[in-house]
Amino acid sequence: MAALQIITIIITTTMGNYCPSIEYKRNDKMIELPEARTIAKDLEKEILGKTIRDVSGNYTGHKFTFYYKDPNEYKNQLIGKKIAKINERNYYVEFEIEDYKLIMRDGVNIRYYDNKQTIPEKSKLLLSFDDSSFINITVAMYGFIGVVKNDENMNDKYYDMEIKGIGVLDQEYTFEYFKSLINDTTKKLSAKAFLVTGQRILGIGNGVVQDILFNAKIHPKKKIQNMSDAEIEALYNSSKNTIITMIEQGGRDTEKNIYGEYGKYKTILSSKTYKNSKCPNCGNAFKKENYLGGSIYYCEECQLNI
Numbered sequence: 001m002a003a004l005q006i007i008t009i010i011i012t013t014t015m016g017n018y019c020p021s022i023e024y025k026r027n028d029k030m031i032e033l034p035e036a037r038t039i040a041k042d043l044e045k046e047i048l049g050k051t052i053r054d055v056s057g058n059y060t061g062h063k064f065t066f067y068y069k070d071p072n073e074y075k076n077q078l079i080g081k082k083i084a085k086i087n088e089r090n091y092y093v094e095f096e097i098e099d100y101k102l103i104m105r106d107g108v109n110i111r112y113y114d115n116k117q118t119i120p121e122k123s124k125l126l127l128s129f130d131d132s133s134f135i136n137i138t139v140a141m142y143g144f145i146g147v148v149k150n151d152e153n154m155n156d157k158y159y160d161m162e163i164k165g166i167g168v169l170d171q172e173y174t175f176e177y178f179k180s181l182i183n184d185t186t187k188k189l190s191a192k193a194f195l196v197t198g199q200r201i202l203g204i205g206n207g208v209v210q211d212i213l214f215n216a217k218i219h220p221k222k223k224i225q226n227m228s229d230a231e232i233e234a235l236y237n238s239s240k241n242t243i244i245t246m247i248e249q250g251g252r253d254t255e256k257n258i259y260g261e262y263g264k265y266k267t268i269l270s271s272k273t274y275k276n277s278k279c280p281n282c283g284n285a286f287k288k289e290n291y292l293g294g295s296i297y298y299c300e301e302c303q304l305n306i
């Protein structure tokens, strides 16, 4: 209930219709880049080239599912068309379906079923294919689903940022580029704020940032201006390497893939692990605090805030 109240406040204060942004409103239990890449790879294997036979879903039963235009129209737009491409995005995936795109983000979850299962009860969008397999899309907390013509501009600033911004795995994300993001304003930010807010770096959210900071041995609240050159470099390296490791292991163990299985990357710091595990470096218990619209977990000993 408390979570719903928070979302209501956020939504009414910052938007008319739809606003959930990649920025501070992302929950730390949502799909982030490592899972998005895993999901894209699995979807390529399962649905690429398949023809959509039917489109359905309960479009009205969830207050915090935000559709682009009228979802009842999606059926007319998509039936008989082929999944032509799965686009990898920093925070989710996107399907190219001939002359349309299906765009999803925030708390959207995709599950794939072969032809043996019964249709799930909860569905925000269900695409059935000609071989009787289907994918079911559900939403946790809040999420966006949109079917958009290829040449149509949604006028959605978060989508535009996702397309134009630089993500952790992009070639442009070099150490030089990372350093260029530090200026008189941003050097006053904490490490977490620098990495997660302002869309400076796409692909780092409240979830993956925890292990990025742990691996760099940086306290989440440590200010950029108080870091040594070596610490700045460690932060950059960790932002890339931690995410690459997460992708190699099929996403984090806090999130599920399209088959409903948790990823194999064992999070060091997450809501799932921080209580029952000790710091692998020094053996101390981890600390938890609320900070910048989410929880932070850290080791007091290894991530000093000085």
Ligand SMILES: [Zn+2]
Binding pocket: 279, 280, 281, 282, 283, 284, 299, 300, 301, 302, 303
């Ligand atoms: Zn430690």
